[in-house]
Amino acid sequence: xxxxxxxxxxxxxxxxxxxxxxxxxxxxxxxxxxxxxxxxxxxxxxxxxxxxxxxxxxxxxxxxxxxxxxxxxxxxxxxxxxxxxxxxxxxxxxxxxxxxxxxxxxxxxxxxxxxxxxxxxxxxxxxxxxxxxxxxxxxxxxxxxxxxxxxxxxxxxxxxxxxxxxxxxxxxxxxxxxxxxxxxxxxxxxxxxxxxxxxxxxxxxxxxxxxxxxxxxxxxxxxxxxxxxxxxxxxxxxxxxxxxxxxxxxxxxxxxxxxxxxxxxxxxxxxxxxxxxxxxxxxxxxxxxxxxxxxxxxxxxxxxxxxxxxxxxxxxxxxxxxxxxxxxxxxxxxxxxxxxxxxxxxxxxxxxxxxxxxxxx
Numbered sequence: 001x002x003x004x005x006x007x008x009x010x011x012x013x014x015x016x017x018x019x020x021x022x023x024x025x026x027x028x029x030x031x032x033x034x035x036x037x038x039x040x041x042x043x044x045x046x047x048x049x050x051x052x053x054x055x056x057x058x059x060x061x062x063x064x065x066x067x068x069x070x071x072x073x074x075x076x077x078x079x080x081x082x083x084x085x086x087x088x089x090x091x092x093x094x095x096x097x098x099x100x101x102x103x104x105x106x107x108x109x110x111x112x113x114x115x116x117x118x119x120x121x122x123x124x125x126x127x128x129x130x131x132x133x134x135x136x137x138x139x140x141x142x143x144x145x146x147x148x149x150x151x152x153x154x155x156x157x158x159x160x161x162x163x164x165x166x167x168x169x170x171x172x173x174x175x176x177x178x179x180x181x182x183x184x185x186x187x188x189x190x191x192x193x194x195x196x197x198x199x200x201x202x203x204x205x206x207x208x209x210x211x212x213x214x215x216x217x218x219x220x221x222x223x224x225x226x227x228x229x230x231x232x233x234x235x236x237x238x239x240x241x242x243x244x245x246x247x248x249x250x251x252x253x254x255x256x257x258x259x260x261x262x263x264x265x266x267x268x269x270x271x272x273x274x275x276x277x278x279x280x281x282x283x284x285x286x287x288x289x290x291x292x293x294x295x296x297x298x299x300x301x302x303x304x305x306x307x308x309x310x311x312x313x314x315x316x317x318x319x320x321x322x323x324x325x326x327x328x329x330x331x332x333x334x335x336x337x338x339x340x341x342x343x344x345x346x347x348x349x350x351x352x353x354x355x356x357x358x359x360x361x
Contacts, residue, residue: 022247030358031078036337037071064134086152089198093123110164135205149207153214154191188232211249218254237266260288274302274335279326294328300335
């Protein structure tokens with residue numbers, strides 16, 4: 001294991017609304033950012049990405065910096081999130097994979113046995129030095145806007161590795177989990193260390209918060225999540241806390257039944273998709289951890305609502321702000337990522353509405 005680099009003095013962003021809300025305080029307005037805010041919905045993104053493969057783009061510091069900054073300039077969001085990809089640390093470690101247009105990550109040699117797990121390479125910080133350099137560039141450019149670090153959670157990474165690519169049913173993943181728990185846990189232990197090493201590099205370079213994406217965890221029952229996933233996510237959040245005192249966000253899709261356990265993994269903020277109202281999510285989080293203090297939630301506008309016309313968008317934004325007020329803190333976001341054909345002007349108007357409707361007077 002690589003020894004974590006010393007963390008430099010971070011920017012003094014104590015009053016930044018995103019960080020205040022993430023820590024359970026009362027910001028001057030509800031902060032807002034969007035998952036996939038830097039991406040195909042922006043013409044400037046399409047222009048700079050033209051002809052550049054995704055994984056190459058993620059390892060080009062100047063390009064990562066520019067793409068990460070684009071939605072901050074355009075929308076005035078309260079946080080930037082590092083432009084990256086969920087499988088980037090696997091690629092950087094030397095695992096053969098590519099991102100196929102229209103399909104997603106495709107793994108050259110899927111992991112199906114204990115020998116395959118044993119053969120997986122480790123990630124060291126030298127391999128992700130370009131990512132750390134991108135973070136340093138961004139810290140110098142963002143002024144008072146916090147930067148969120150990004151990583152995929154072990155279960156989701158394992159699903160790609162075992163299935164060989166995206167999967168609707170995760171049948172090979174679940175089969176390995178139940179038929180050979182020892183190999184499964186050995187795989188997730190390795191992936192947890194890979195993810196943590198990736199986050200350590202970002203933390204050492206100065207990110208102000210981290211978000212752990214467990215995109216496919218919603219495919220699991222609560223019982224299976226607790227047995228086969230939770231200990232490894234706990235390891236990551238504990239490792240982050242050892243390096244830096246930054247807010248930790250946990251998000252997955254379709255995870256309404258898992259919200260309490262996801263908080264117990266060590267998250268300060270729990271992302272909620274559009275399927276569960278935020279006031280109900282807050283109640284579930286309180287019930288799961290009654291001694292952990294007031295929960296902070298993130299979300300949860302359905303990305304499809306952005307296509308419904310402004311009257312519908314405004315109605316839904318105001319509803320979500322009201323429901324989010326039932327939690328100990330609320331970071332406004334979508335319930336998943338920005339869809340590629342979203343009108344960027346609608347996103348800008350949502351930011352303005354969230355700010356004006358929630359401003360503390």
